[in-house]
Every structure is written in C-alpha cells, then in structure tokens.
Amino acid sequence: MKIGIVGATGYGGVELFRLLSSHPSIQSISLYSSSQAGENVNETYSHLNTMQDQLQPLEPEHMKEELDVIFLATPAGVSSELTPNLIGKKAKVIDLSGDLRLPSQEVYTQWYKKEAAPESVLQRAIYGLPEWNKEAIKAAKIIANPGCFPTAALLGLGPLVNERLLDPNRIIIDAKTGVSGAGKNPSAITHFAHTQENLQIYKVNQHQHIPEIEQQLTIWNEAVSPVTFSTHLIPMTRGIMATMYGELTKDVSAQQMHDCYQAYYGEHPFIRVRKQGQYPSTKDVYASNYCDMAASIDERTQRVTIVSVIDNLMKGAASQAVQNMNLVMGIEETTGLLHVPVYP
Amino acid sequence: MKIGIVGATGYGGVELFRLLSSHPSIQSISLYSSSQAGENVNETYSHLNTMQDQLQPLEPEHMKEELDVIFLATPAGVSSELTPNLIGKKAKVIDLSGDLRLPSQEVYTQWYKKEAAPESVLQRAIYGLPEWNKEAIKAAKIIANPGCFPTAALLGLGPLVNERLLDPNRIIIDAKTGVSGAGKNPSAITHFAHTQENLQIYKVNQHQHIPEIEQQLTIWNEAVSPVTFSTHLIPMTRGIMATMYGELTKDVSAQQMHDCYQAYYGEHPFIRVRKQGQYPSTKDVYASNYCDMAASIDERTQRVTIVSVIDNLMKGAASQAVQNMNLVMGIEETTGLLHVPVYP
Amino acid sequence: MKIGIVGATGYGGVELFRLLSSHPSIQSISLYSSSQAGENVNETYSHLNTMQDQLQPLEPEHMKEELDVIFLATPAGVSSELTPNLIGKKAKVIDLSGDLRLPSQEVYTQWYKKEAAPESVLQRAIYGLPEWNKEAIKAAKIIANPGCFPTAALLGLGPLVNERLLDPNRIIIDAKTGVSGAGKNPSAITHFAHTQENLQIYKVNQHQHIPEIEQQLTIWNEAVSPVTFSTHLIPMTRGIMATMYGELTKDVSAQQMHDCYQAYYGEHPFIRVRKQGQYPSTKDVYASNYCDMAASIDERTQRVTIVSVIDNLMKGAASQAVQNMNLVMGIEETTGLLHVPVYP
Amino acid sequence: MKIGIVGATGYGGVELFRLLSSHPSIQSISLYSSSQAGENVNETYSHLNTMQDQLQPLEPEHMKEELDVIFLATPAGVSSELTPNLIGKKAKVIDLSGDLRLPSQEVYTQWYKKEAAPESVLQRAIYGLPEWNKEAIKAAKIIANPGCFPTAALLGLGPLVNERLLDPNRIIIDAKTGVSGAGKNPSAITHFAHTQENLQIYKVNQHQHIPEIEQQLTIWNEAVSPVTFSTHLIPMTRGIMATMYGELTKDVSAQQMHDCYQAYYGEHPFIRVRKQGQYPSTKDVYASNYCDMAASIDERTQRVTIVSVIDNLMKGAASQAVQNMNLVMGIEETTGLLHVPVYP
Structure with a gap:
C-alpha cells in the first residue's frame, strides 16, 4: 500500500508517520505539507533525526491516482477544500479534522465558524467509529475520523444509550484532556510555566465536538436532547478521560450493566471493560x-457514572485512523496496532 | 497569641507553620508530634533548614492552659481521642481532620470506618466555613475546619442552593485535586513515575467528604437529596477544582445568577466571583x-455549570484554619492571609 | 516609599508586584507598561483578579521626581535607553535586565547582540549581589540586579574563589533552570507538550550570563580564566540548580571547606549552608x-563539587531586587522577604 | 525462541515484556516472580488489562533446559545467587542488574554493599554494550546488561577516550535522570508532591555506577583516573542526559571531532550523532x-562538552537487553527495536 499524509508536521501527522513506519502492509509513505514543502521532516522533529523523508508539495491529481490512502491531518477548514480534489480515482481519503464529520453544512458553520465542505462530499463521508460502524467503513471512499472527545464519550455512552437505559434528557459529560490536544503551535494556555501545576476549564458547553457527539447519540436514541459538555486541560501531554453522568430509565443491577458492556464490546479488541469496582486511568x-x-x-442515588479513557493522539486521532485504514483496505483490523501501552 | 500545632510534620501542619510564622499576631508557635518528638522539624523538612523548632511530645494538661489556640493537623481518628483532653481551659481547638465535622456518630463511623468522637465534643464543634458561619465561629470553643473538597463544592453551590434556585435532586459534583491532598506518605498512586502523565479517578461516590457536603447543603435546603460525587487525581501538587452541574428550578438570566453570587460574596474578601464568561484556573x-x-x-440545555477553585492546602486546609483562628480570636479576618497567589 | 515597576506584565514584574504588595514599607506601587498602558493588570494575570491596578504609560520626568525606587523589569535593550532619563532626581533605579551588569560596552554588545547603555550610566551602576557588595549597594543610585544563573553560580563559588582555594583555570558550571526563566512569551521550546517529560540543553558555552559570571570571579581572583558553562531546561516552572566542579589548589579538609563557607555566610540571613553530606534541592x-x-x-579525585540552588524568579530576580531596595533605602535587609519557602 | 523474564513486576521487567510482546522471533514469554507467583501480571499493572499471563514461581532446573534466554530484571543481590543455577544448559542469561558487571568481587562489595557473585560466574559474564563489544556478546553465555548511566556516559565518551583525545585525568560527568530509574517502590524522594517542581541531586561521587564506568574507560585508555560523577533527579519519568566535560590532549577541530564520532558510530543503527551545533533532548x-x-x-576554553541522551528504561535497560538477545541468538541486531520515538 502507498500512503500519503497531508499535514505531516502537526501532532496528528507525525503520530501517523510513527505508526505507519512500523505497519507491516505499507510499501511507501509520502509526506505532504503546503507550508513546509522541500524541508526534511527532521528539521521540525528532532526525534526523527535519521529519517530522510522530505516534505512534498500537494499534487492532488497525482496523489489521487498513485496513492491507496490519503490521510488529511490538517487544521479545520482545509479538508473541506482539499477533499473534492482527492476523490474519484484510486485513493481513499481519511480525514482527521472535524470538517467531514457533520453532515449538515449549517451545523458545521455554526460550531466551527468556517465554510462547510460541499454537500456532495459530506454525503459520502462515513463516520469512522469502527466499533459501531464497521461495515460502512469497509465500503467507504471517504472516512471522517472521529474527534478525540467524541471517541472517548461515545464509546463510553454507546451501550447504555443504544439500549435506551439512559435518560436521554440528562446526559452530562465532564471531559479532561492532555495538552497535546491543542496541537503544536505555542500559545498562552499551553505555555509550560502557565500550564504546569494548573488545571484549566475551557469552552464550557461551547466545544465544537458537541454536535458530533449529539449526532451519534441521536442515531442510537433519537430522543436524546442536548448534552452538557465541559472540557478541562490537564497538566499532562497525552490522555483523555471522559467522566459521564446519567440517570437510568429502569431498574438495572450492576451486574446487568456490566454484562451489557461486555455484550457490546466483548469481541472488540481495542475496548477493555474493567471489572466491576475498578476504573481506568489515562496511563x-x-x-x-x-x-x-x-x-x-x-x-445512594441510582445514578450512573461512566468513565472512559483513551490516548487523544492515538485512539483519539492517529491510531483510530490506521484502524479505519485497515478496515477500508480489507486488512485485519488490528494490524500494526497491538502496541502494549507505554508504562511507566 | 500562643499557638500549638499538633501533627506538625504532615502537609497540613507544615503549611500552618509557614502561615503562622509570618502572622503578625503570633507570639509563639509550639510544634507537637507524638511519633517524632525530640526531632527538629528541619530533619523532616529541609526547606525549614534554619528553623530551630523542636517537635515536642503532647502534654494536653499543659497545652490547654498555656496555649490560646491548638490546631490539630492529625489523621482521621486522632482528634476524636485528643480533643476531649484539650478543651475546658483557655485553649480553643481548631481541628483540620474530618473527625469533628459530622454531628452524627453513626454517619461518621459509616464513612470513616472509625470510632467517632464523643457526643459532647461533636455537639460543641462549630463547622468552620467562615463565609457562611461567621458568627458561630466567633463564639466557638471547638472548630471543625472544613475538608478540602467540601470547601470548594459548598462555596460554589451555596448561593444557588440557599436561594433554592437549584433542583435539590440533581446535584452532580465532578471534583479534581492535586496530589498533595493524599498527604506526605508515599504510596503507589502518588509515586511520581505512576502519577506523572496520568489522570486517575478514585472513590467514585464513596469519598468520606460526601456526608460533609450533603449536611451543609441540607442546612441550606432540606430538600437536597444525595449528590453524585467523583474525585480525580490530577498530576499536579496543589489545587482543587470542583465542576458542578445542576438544573434550575426557575427561569433565571445569566445576569441574575451573577448578581446572586455577588450579593452573597461581594463583601467576602477571599471569594472572587469571575466576570460572566470567564472561568478560574487552579493556579x-x-x-x-x-x-x-x-x-x-x-x-441549549438550561443547565447550570458551576466552577470553583481553591488551593487544597490553603483555603482547603491551613489558611482557612488561620481564617477561623482570626475570627475566634477577635482579630480582623484577613490578618496574615492576604497573600497574592504565587504565579507562575 | 513610592515605587514604580516598569515592565509590570512580565514574570519579573508580576513577581515584584506580589512581593511589594505585602512589603510593610511601601506606600504606593505604580505599574508601567509601554505596550499595555491603559489596561488593568488583571487582564493579563487572572490571579490578580481583584487588583484594580491600571498599567500606566511611561512618564520619565514625572517618575524620577515622584518615585523613590523604579524597578526596570524589561527585556534586554530597554533599560539601556530608559535609564538615562530616569536618573538625576529622587528616584533610584534597580534594573533587573542584563543591560547594566557589564561595565564594558564592547563585551555587552558581543554577548547580547544589542547596543550598550551609555558609558556614564554603566559607570554608575552597582552590581547588586548583596552578600558580596552590600556597602556599595547602600550608596548606589543605579543598581544592576544580578542575573539568575550568575546569582546561583557566584554565591556558590564566592568563598572558594575569593580564598583562592579553587584552580582558576578549571571552573565548570553545569546549570539547570526551570522554564519560567524563559519568560512569559510562548515559544516552541516552552510549549508544554514539548517541554513536559523532556530535558533540553541549550546555549552551551554561549549564554549571555557567562561574562557576568567571569567578571565577578575575576574580581575575587584575577587569575580566573574563562569558565565552561552549560544550561539545561528542566521540566518545572521555578528553580535553578548550579552544579559546579573545580580542583583545589591546596590540601583542604571537608571540615575546613565547610568552615570557610560558614565564615563567609554565617551572618547572611538568606544563605543557608547545608551540613556536610547534605545537598539542597530547588524546592x-x-x-x-x-x-x-x-x-x-x-x-577519590580530590575534586570539589559545589551545589547552589535558588528560585530563579526570587533570589534570581524579584526578591533579590527587593533586597537591594531595602539596602539602598536604608531599611533592614530582610524586610518583607522572610517568607518560609512554599512546600510541597 | 522461548523467553523467561525473572522479576517481571519491576519496571525493567514490564518494559521487557512490552518489547518482547511485539518481537517477531518470540514464541513464548514466561514471567517469573518469587514474591507474586500465582498472580496475574495485570493485577500489578492495569495497562496490561487484557493480558492473561500468570506469574510463575522460579524453577531453575526446568528453566535452564526449556528456555532459550532468561532475562533477570531483579534488584541488586539477586542475580548473584540465581545465575549459577540457571547456566550450564540451553539457556543464555541476560542480567539487567548490576551484579555481574564488575569482574572484581571486592569492587562490587565496596560499591554495592552486598555479597558478590561467584568468581566463576563473573569471569564468564560479558559486558553487553553492543556498540563496543559485539563479537564477545554474540559468543556469550552470560551477558551483564549495562547500567543506565554507564550506557549514556560510555557511549558519549567512547570515541574520544579510545582515541586518547581526552585528558584521562579530568573527566567530569554530570548525569540527570528521570524518576523511573528509582524503580517501582514508592519512597520519599519519588513521592509526587515532593518530586514535582523539584530538582534533586543525590549520591554525589558515590553512585554504584561509577566503577562500571571507570572499568570500561580504562579498557579504552588505561591511564584514565577516577572520574567525577554526580546524579540529578529530574521531575520527569523517563530519560537520561549525561553532560560530560573534558580537556583535549591535542589540537582538534570541531569538524575532526565530529568526524571521529561518525567514524565510530556511522554504521551503528541506534546511535544518532547530531549535526555540529545541535544538541539532543531526552524526548x-x-x-x-x-x-x-x-x-x-x-x-574560549578549548574544553569539550559532550551530551548523550537515552531512555533509561530502554537503551538504559530493557531495549538494550533485547539488542543483546538479538546478537546472542544470531538474529539481526535491530529486530523488534526500530521504534520511532514517542513524541510528543
């Protein structure tokens, strides 16, 4: 397989590059960057010291014919313009930005404050949450890779919402993320001296991932009303925890709830449901x-607390994109992805 | 004023010592430790290098006659036994542990899994939340200094609960704390290599601070039912943020809600209510x-999100204890406490 | 005393503001900023939430007549231009930048790559290292507050170099600093996701603090030749440790060396020499x-290892400047500065 | 290949397990623990959640016949006793502790304060620094895997010492390590609230890795005299940087020095020598x-500064052990080890 990564110098792009470099089915990886074309990737990333990969300028005509898969690891607003030029030939497009996740142009523009992608592209984009959408992904030409918060929140909520065990009007999501989610560009809120020994809350009920979450929840249960969603910046680089609160619609025992999760996820290799009484940590x-x-x-309250953790750059971005690539290319879903977590 | 600190080698004790060392009304500070009596405090704490203060053994008879205020910065279970021997003479007792905060022995034992203090002591203990209980504190002999999570949660919830603007059956508290809250003793979950780059959730709906929170909430509104309460360990040393979710009981505008907070806290020097649209960080x-x-x-949801931050070792422990000392000794409430926060 | 702080929105300026806010001899503090005049300081720093201090534009004519002390907490290159306009009347100037520390214009320009201050200003500037230069400081009109690395290195080396116990040709300084030393402006090397879990070395033998260190060393022993000096960026916000290596010029016992340090620093309230066999940590x-x-x-080698730690924003900048202010204003040296270190 | 890991619940052991789990030549991995036999490894390490590997009791007789390679990831003092029982049959032993690195029993006991391994074992142990000892490693039965600090220091010093370009009497090593080097057991100096925002120096000129470093240096140049060696604890989990200072024995240009390093390491896949003027970071x-x-x-001084970085748990322990395993088993040296570094 011949692979292209557009936006290779962002955190999502460089993480894709790391994963694909050791993926056994990859024949070649081409790195693209509109702003840094001509440079070697190791000029931006010294950990890639010995890599000789040069950043290339975008050539959509050539790319769509030569490449099997094109990953777009670009900021919001770029994929909307780029994708129409990359489809129609051999290449399948996997977009890691939020541009293709919301079918409604109006909703997109409202939350992202940018112009939406063309309707024709949006209609063909498949939401790439493999544990819930595998068959559609396998047949897709364009995959909208889920956002980091939606991945954590939806995987945690899915079984209970789909079974209609959760009151659809009272879903609260308290999300916490490591700082790498803010990307590579330095800013005041990611400046080390400000961020270290600090816990910040931001975009309370205003995060652009909210419509993405609600859209999938209403697929599972059309009665779901708007959710409460807050995001916290944790002084660590990687990791997301979503702590979610809800009310049961009927009497369910702890064992029944655990069984429900096992029934949904028991066969999914990347979901690990904890034993009753144990909770996961991001590490x-x-x-x-x-x-x-x-x-x-x-x-005491009969309320449910759901905890879901991912690595925001992996299952929340790059490795989920590779999981989607495996599916769309007809390879075993886990290929190149069964890394034991790095600990400590 | 002559002051004694019992349990001076714990984090609460050493923070009290730091604050009282620069308090203008203090004549002497005596440090007590049952386990380390005879040692100099700087053998435990090298930042106190030049301090010549020796840890003394407990002498309750002497202490209660000679000291004006005795701070108990001891683990759960110790104050229950100690307090009866320290009262009845000159000394006022300010207890930083959880032993004297719950009037009901039964509730204490249920949550703390320890024997409760005598009824006679519990009945005399005043809950030391100065912004809500100032007059009672001024007249107290025994003050139960609030817990760190209850301080953050209650100060944030107080105005809305007291005004009955919040649905009493749907209060959710998502609390986050720095690691110093776990104290000085090394453990697996506070081991640096484990804690760094990690976000942990613990004691979900089982934290011993829950009854303390509920007890005060029901004073404000007797209709309050059990709350949902989860605690997260943030990879930082100091700071607590409580993110709280609730539903309004009637139509209230953002401005009205802000005015409500200002009305309650406008005159309180240690409460800083943010402008609409701004949220505080722990730093x-x-x-x-x-x-x-x-x-x-x-x-979109008409639900309320309340954010409250404190330094868990300060307003959540030692400096709030000094604030209580000021009140009970008839000194200006802010004496020795108007530190500008340390930043960055 | 009436005080002015120029460059009040930098880390040095805001730390000065914190210290002076609780200094008992201060009547008023005026904050100046050329770029943010008209704003309130709490728009930049939310921890100053309730402070009502407005940033004022510079008015040198007025300032030099009305203020007792003017602190310049400005980037390199600014004090050179500003100082000539601030002297000659009542005000004393304490400059926290590197502009006035090097008497030679040529040396300054070589290391700072900027135009030097006028000769007349440089000749009147007194190097403000109080433990070694107290009498000159007391009589000064202009004080060049030492750099952070020079403070740590010189205080550690002083006794042995001054006693000529250290080989003047073989002084090696391995310096480590917290990230706040790089200031408030976000950059790639202080971006949290890059800095966390990372140890970086920079400006090897090229740091602009080198001539400042060598200049003082040669005052103590004119035979001192250029030093080896490297700087490391530690993933923490505050703190400097200088680990220094040297060779003895004659046979000295551990006890004699310890006595030498005690003889120099025993009466200095801010220097704490550790017991033999113990080493300080930055915290x-x-x-x-x-x-x-x-x-x-x-x-085994008869070589000496010297370890010296400071808080880079305090003894390495703001609190040392206040110590200099105390001296130059004839106040007790320790006024407003005897804070117990914050721990943990 | 059938592999055994003794001491599988320490940080070294669990890192070995992670690496070997994705090594393409491994048929089976058996985990051994004397203290936790019978438990599942995921009871200690929740990141190994779905791993079903049970910790087994040690059975040396069986192990030495059935296993191809036995890794000893045990504390100092254990391998000394264990190794004699594991050799003589099929199994090759790779010891990650310091027990087999020092050929002299006397030197071992002096620095480790423990009883040394039998002479017969020590004489057969090959020092496993692959870049300098490859042929001997290939033929070894017992490999003493180098310590973390020696690996960083020796790889950095090797070319210049071996070429006798460095004054053998003036080698200074200022080492810095992440906290995971202290292992899994909680302690006061690795307690998060103490370690965070702290830089500690420890074991100044007394670290047990000193004789290991000197022994190899004297192999390269028998004139090398004792080195100065200090170790610093950096508030991060992984990474070692050794900053080393020396004096040249003859006139060498920067280009010649760079060429020297390239000549030694150009063909070694795991050594990356930076371009002139660039320095590596631990990340x-x-x-x-x-x-x-x-x-x-x-x-200015003609002195040399050498900077060398490794991941202390990888090239400083587990992955170097796997590199040694590859060599001793006749597999390509890089098998299972070409991971792109994790960044950010």
Whole structure:
C-alpha cells in the first residue's frame, strides 16, 4: 500500500508517520505539507533525526491516482477544500479534522465558524467509529475520523444509550484532556510555566465536538436532547478521560450493566471493560489504541457514572485512523496496532 | 497569641507553620508530634533548614492552659481521642481532620470506618466555613475546619442552593485535586513515575467528604437529596477544582445568577466571583486563601455549570484554619492571609 | 516609599508586584507598561483578579521626581535607553535586565547582540549581589540586579574563589533552570507538550550570563580564566540548580571547606549552608529569597563539587531586587522577604 | 525462541515484556516472580488489562533446559545467587542488574554493599554494550546488561577516550535522570508532591555506577583516573542526559571531532550523532533504543562538552537487553527495536 499524509508536521501527522513506519502492509509513505514543502521532516522533529523523508508539495491529481490512502491531518477548514480534489480515482481519503464529520453544512458553520465542505462530499463521508460502524467503513471512499472527545464519550455512552437505559434528557459529560490536544503551535494556555501545576476549564458547553457527539447519540436514541459538555486541560501531554453522568430509565443491577458492556464490546479488541469496582486511568492506554472503560451505579442515588479513557493522539486521532485504514483496505483490523501501552 | 500545632510534620501542619510564622499576631508557635518528638522539624523538612523548632511530645494538661489556640493537623481518628483532653481551659481547638465535622456518630463511623468522637465534643464543634458561619465561629470553643473538597463544592453551590434556585435532586459534583491532598506518605498512586502523565479517578461516590457536603447543603435546603460525587487525581501538587452541574428550578438570566453570587460574596474578601464568561484556573489561587468561582447557564440545555477553585492546602486546609483562628480570636479576618497567589 | 515597576506584565514584574504588595514599607506601587498602558493588570494575570491596578504609560520626568525606587523589569535593550532619563532626581533605579551588569560596552554588545547603555550610566551602576557588595549597594543610585544563573553560580563559588582555594583555570558550571526563566512569551521550546517529560540543553558555552559570571570571579581572583558553562531546561516552572566542579589548589579538609563557607555566610540571613553530606534541592527555596548550598570534596579525585540552588524568579530576580531596595533605602535587609519557602 | 523474564513486576521487567510482546522471533514469554507467583501480571499493572499471563514461581532446573534466554530484571543481590543455577544448559542469561558487571568481587562489595557473585560466574559474564563489544556478546553465555548511566556516559565518551583525545585525568560527568530509574517502590524522594517542581541531586561521587564506568574507560585508555560523577533527579519519568566535560590532549577541530564520532558510530543503527551545533533532548529518544549525542569544543576554553541522551528504561535497560538477545541468538541486531520515538 502507498500512503500519503497531508499535514505531516502537526501532532496528528507525525503520530501517523510513527505508526505507519512500523505497519507491516505499507510499501511507501509520502509526506505532504503546503507550508513546509522541500524541508526534511527532521528539521521540525528532532526525534526523527535519521529519517530522510522530505516534505512534498500537494499534487492532488497525482496523489489521487498513485496513492491507496490519503490521510488529511490538517487544521479545520482545509479538508473541506482539499477533499473534492482527492476523490474519484484510486485513493481513499481519511480525514482527521472535524470538517467531514457533520453532515449538515449549517451545523458545521455554526460550531466551527468556517465554510462547510460541499454537500456532495459530506454525503459520502462515513463516520469512522469502527466499533459501531464497521461495515460502512469497509465500503467507504471517504472516512471522517472521529474527534478525540467524541471517541472517548461515545464509546463510553454507546451501550447504555443504544439500549435506551439512559435518560436521554440528562446526559452530562465532564471531559479532561492532555495538552497535546491543542496541537503544536505555542500559545498562552499551553505555555509550560502557565500550564504546569494548573488545571484549566475551557469552552464550557461551547466545544465544537458537541454536535458530533449529539449526532451519534441521536442515531442510537433519537430522543436524546442536548448534552452538557465541559472540557478541562490537564497538566499532562497525552490522555483523555471522559467522566459521564446519567440517570437510568429502569431498574438495572450492576451486574446487568456490566454484562451489557461486555455484550457490546466483548469481541472488540481495542475496548477493555474493567471489572466491576475498578476504573481506568489515562496511563493505562498511553501510546496505544485501547479505550478502557468502566460504569457503575451509585446505590445512594441510582445514578450512573461512566468513565472512559483513551490516548487523544492515538485512539483519539492517529491510531483510530490506521484502524479505519485497515478496515477500508480489507486488512485485519488490528494490524500494526497491538502496541502494549507505554508504562511507566 | 500562643499557638500549638499538633501533627506538625504532615502537609497540613507544615503549611500552618509557614502561615503562622509570618502572622503578625503570633507570639509563639509550639510544634507537637507524638511519633517524632525530640526531632527538629528541619530533619523532616529541609526547606525549614534554619528553623530551630523542636517537635515536642503532647502534654494536653499543659497545652490547654498555656496555649490560646491548638490546631490539630492529625489523621482521621486522632482528634476524636485528643480533643476531649484539650478543651475546658483557655485553649480553643481548631481541628483540620474530618473527625469533628459530622454531628452524627453513626454517619461518621459509616464513612470513616472509625470510632467517632464523643457526643459532647461533636455537639460543641462549630463547622468552620467562615463565609457562611461567621458568627458561630466567633463564639466557638471547638472548630471543625472544613475538608478540602467540601470547601470548594459548598462555596460554589451555596448561593444557588440557599436561594433554592437549584433542583435539590440533581446535584452532580465532578471534583479534581492535586496530589498533595493524599498527604506526605508515599504510596503507589502518588509515586511520581505512576502519577506523572496520568489522570486517575478514585472513590467514585464513596469519598468520606460526601456526608460533609450533603449536611451543609441540607442546612441550606432540606430538600437536597444525595449528590453524585467523583474525585480525580490530577498530576499536579496543589489545587482543587470542583465542576458542578445542576438544573434550575426557575427561569433565571445569566445576569441574575451573577448578581446572586455577588450579593452573597461581594463583601467576602477571599471569594472572587469571575466576570460572566470567564472561568478560574487552579493556579489563580495558588498558595493563597482565595476561592475563585464562576457559574454559567447553558442556553441549549438550561443547565447550570458551576466552577470553583481553591488551593487544597490553603483555603482547603491551613489558611482557612488561620481564617477561623482570626475570627475566634477577635482579630480582623484577613490578618496574615492576604497573600497574592504565587504565579507562575 | 513610592515605587514604580516598569515592565509590570512580565514574570519579573508580576513577581515584584506580589512581593511589594505585602512589603510593610511601601506606600504606593505604580505599574508601567509601554505596550499595555491603559489596561488593568488583571487582564493579563487572572490571579490578580481583584487588583484594580491600571498599567500606566511611561512618564520619565514625572517618575524620577515622584518615585523613590523604579524597578526596570524589561527585556534586554530597554533599560539601556530608559535609564538615562530616569536618573538625576529622587528616584533610584534597580534594573533587573542584563543591560547594566557589564561595565564594558564592547563585551555587552558581543554577548547580547544589542547596543550598550551609555558609558556614564554603566559607570554608575552597582552590581547588586548583596552578600558580596552590600556597602556599595547602600550608596548606589543605579543598581544592576544580578542575573539568575550568575546569582546561583557566584554565591556558590564566592568563598572558594575569593580564598583562592579553587584552580582558576578549571571552573565548570553545569546549570539547570526551570522554564519560567524563559519568560512569559510562548515559544516552541516552552510549549508544554514539548517541554513536559523532556530535558533540553541549550546555549552551551554561549549564554549571555557567562561574562557576568567571569567578571565577578575575576574580581575575587584575577587569575580566573574563562569558565565552561552549560544550561539545561528542566521540566518545572521555578528553580535553578548550579552544579559546579573545580580542583583545589591546596590540601583542604571537608571540615575546613565547610568552615570557610560558614565564615563567609554565617551572618547572611538568606544563605543557608547545608551540613556536610547534605545537598539542597530547588524546592527547598521555592518562592523564597534563600540560596541554599553545599560543597563537598571527592576523596577519590580530590575534586570539589559545589551545589547552589535558588528560585530563579526570587533570589534570581524579584526578591533579590527587593533586597537591594531595602539596602539602598536604608531599611533592614530582610524586610518583607522572610517568607518560609512554599512546600510541597 | 522461548523467553523467561525473572522479576517481571519491576519496571525493567514490564518494559521487557512490552518489547518482547511485539518481537517477531518470540514464541513464548514466561514471567517469573518469587514474591507474586500465582498472580496475574495485570493485577500489578492495569495497562496490561487484557493480558492473561500468570506469574510463575522460579524453577531453575526446568528453566535452564526449556528456555532459550532468561532475562533477570531483579534488584541488586539477586542475580548473584540465581545465575549459577540457571547456566550450564540451553539457556543464555541476560542480567539487567548490576551484579555481574564488575569482574572484581571486592569492587562490587565496596560499591554495592552486598555479597558478590561467584568468581566463576563473573569471569564468564560479558559486558553487553553492543556498540563496543559485539563479537564477545554474540559468543556469550552470560551477558551483564549495562547500567543506565554507564550506557549514556560510555557511549558519549567512547570515541574520544579510545582515541586518547581526552585528558584521562579530568573527566567530569554530570548525569540527570528521570524518576523511573528509582524503580517501582514508592519512597520519599519519588513521592509526587515532593518530586514535582523539584530538582534533586543525590549520591554525589558515590553512585554504584561509577566503577562500571571507570572499568570500561580504562579498557579504552588505561591511564584514565577516577572520574567525577554526580546524579540529578529530574521531575520527569523517563530519560537520561549525561553532560560530560573534558580537556583535549591535542589540537582538534570541531569538524575532526565530529568526524571521529561518525567514524565510530556511522554504521551503528541506534546511535544518532547530531549535526555540529545541535544538541539532543531526552524526548528525542523517548520509548526508543536510540542514543543521541553531540560533542562540541568551546573556542574560549578549548574544553569539550559532550551530551548523550537515552531512555533509561530502554537503551538504559530493557531495549538494550533485547539488542543483546538479538546478537546472542544470531538474529539481526535491530529486530523488534526500530521504534520511532514517542513524541510528543
């Protein structure tokens, strides 16, 4: 397989490059960058010291004929313009940005404050959450790789919402993320002296991942009303934890709830449901494609607490994109992805 | 004023020592430790290098006659036994542990899994949340200094619960704390290589601070039912953020809600209510006695998100204890406490 | 005393503001900023939430007549231009930048790559290392506050170099600093996701603090030749450790060396020499004006290892500037500076 | 190949397990633990959640006949006793502890304060620094895997010492390590609240890795006299940087020095020598087997500064052990080790 990565110098792009470099089915990886074409990737990333890969300028005509898969690891607004020029020939497009995840142009523009992709592209884009959408992904030409927060939240909520065990009007998601989610560009809120020994909350009920979450929840249960969603910046580089609160629609025992999760995820290699009474930490999935989760019922309140953790750059971005690539290319889903998490 | 600190080698004790060392009304500070009596405090704490203070053995009879204020910065279970021997003479007792905060022996034993203090002591203990209990504190002999999580949660919830603006059956508290809250003793979950780059959730709906929170909430509104409460360990040393979710009982505008907070806290020097649309970070209050807070209404859901931050060792422990000391000794409440937060 | 802080929105300026806010001899503090005049300081720093201090434009004519002390906490190159307009009247100038520390214009320009201050200003500037230069400081009109690395290195080397116990041709300084030393402006090497879990070395033998160190060393022993000096960026916000290596010029016992340090520093309130066999950590002096140090002789090699730690924003910048202010204004040297270090 | 890991629940053991789990030549991995036999490895390490590997009790007789390679990832003092029982049959032993690195029993006991391994074992143990000892490793039965600090220091010093370009009497090594080097057991100096925002120096000129370093240096140049060696604990989990200072024995240009390093390491896949003027950071080699290095000559002093970085748990322990396994088993040296470093 011949692979192209557009936006190779961002965190998502360089993580894709790391994963694909050791993927056994890859024949070649081409790196593209509109702003840094001509440079070697190791000028930006000294950990790639000995890599000789040069950043190339975008050539859509050539790319769509020569490459099997094109990953777009570009900022919001870029894929909308780029994707129409990359489809129609051999290449399949996997977009890691938020541009192709919302079928409605209006909703996109409202939350992203940018012009939406063409309707024709949006209609063909398949939402790439493999544990819930595998067959559609396998047949896709364009895959919208899920956002980091939606991946953690949806995987955790899925079984209970789909079974209609959760009150659709009272879903609260308290999300926490490592700082790498903010990307490579330095800013005041990611400046070390400001971020270290600091816990910040931001975009309260205003994060652009909210419509992406709600859209999938309403697929599972059309009665779901808007969710409460807040995001916290944790002084660490990698990891997302979504702590979610809900109310049960009927009497369910702890064992039944655990069984429900097992029934949905028992066969999915990247979901690890914890034993009752145990909760995952973000480091449990560091640098891996796993999503670890647990759900418990508080006997005093009968409310449910669901905890879901991922590595935001992996299952929340690059490794999930590779999982989608495996599916769309007809390879075994776990190929090149069974890394044991890095610990400590 | 002559002061004694029992349990001076714990984090609470050493922070008290730091604050009282620069307090203008203090004549002498005596440090007590049952396990390390005879040692100099700088053998445990090298940052106190030049301090010549020796740890003394406990002498309750002498202490209660000679000291004006005795701080108990001891682990759960110790104050229950110690307090009866320290009262009845001159000394006032300010207990930083959880032993005297719950009037019901049964509730204490249920959550702390220890024997409770005598009824006679519990009945005399005043809950030391100065912004809500100032007059009782001034007249107290025994003060139960609030826990770190309850301080953050209660100060944030107080105005809305007391005004009955919050649905009493749907209060959710998602708490996050720095690691110093776990104290000085090394353990697997506070081991640096484990804690760094890690976000852990623990004691979901089982934290011993839950009854303390509920007890005060029901004072404000007797209709409050059990709360949902989860605690997260953040890879930082100091700071607590409580993110709280609730539903309004009636139509309230953002401005009205902000005015409500201002009405309650406008005259309280250590509460800083943020402008609408701004949220506090934990570093905003680092090494200070401030509690910064904000509340907002999500227009899509009409639910309220309240954010409250403190330094867990300061307003969550030692500096709040000094604030209580000031009140009970008839000194200006802010004496020795108007530190500008340490930043960056 | 009426005080002005120029460059009040940098880390040095805001730390000065924190210290002076609780200094008992200060009547008023005026904050100046050329770029942010008209803003309130709390727009830049949310931890100053309730402070109502407005940033003022520079008015040198007015300032030099009305203010007792003007602190310049400005980037390199600014004080050179500003100082001539601020002297000659009542105000004393304490410059925290490197502009006035090197008497030679040529040396300054070589290392700082900027135009030097006028000769007349440089000749009047007194190097503000209080433990070694107290009398000159007391009589100064202009004080060049030492750099962070020079403070740590010189205080540690002083006794042995001044006693000519150290081979003047073989002084090696391996310096380590927290990230706040790089200032408030975000950059690639202070971006959290890059800095966390990373140890970086930079400006090897090229740091602009080198001539400042060598100049003072040659005052103590004119035979001192150029030093080896490397700087490391530690993933923490505050703190400097200088680990220094040298060779003895004659046979000295460990006890004699310790006595030598005690003889020099025993009466200096901010220097804490450790017991033999103990070494200081940076957290021992966190948020304080202390410099802790230790020196040992390796029996196998007869070489000396000297360790010196400071808080780079305090003894390495703001609190040392306040110490200089106390001296130049005839106040007790320790006024407003005896903070117990913040720990943990 | 059938592999056994003794001491599988320590950081070295669990890192070996991670690497070998994705090594293409491994048929089976057996985990051994004397203290935790019978438990599943995921009871200690939740990141190994789905691994079903049970910890087995040691059975030396069986192990030495059935296993191809036995890794000993045990604390100092254990391999000394264990190794004699594991040799003589099929199994090759790779010891990650310091027990077999020092041929002299007397030197071992002096630095490790423990009883040394039998002479017969020590004489057969080959020092496993592949870049310098490849042929001997290939033929070994017992491999003493180098310590973390010696690996970083020796790889950096090797070319210049072996070429006798470095004054053998003036080698200074200022080493810095992440906290995982202290292992899995919680302690006061690795307690998060103490370690975070702290830089500690320890074992100044007393670290047990000193004789290991000197022994190899004297192999390269028998004139090398004792080195100065200090170790610093950096508030990060992984990574070692050794900053080394020396004096040239003859006039060498920067280009010649760089060429010297290239001549030694150009063909070694895991050594990456930086371009002149660039220095490596520890994160450049995170979770990889690389050792990145640079050396420069200070024109002012003619002294050399050498910087060498590794991941202490990888090239400083587990991945170097796997590199040794590859060599001793006749597999391509890089098999299972060409991980791109994890960044950010």
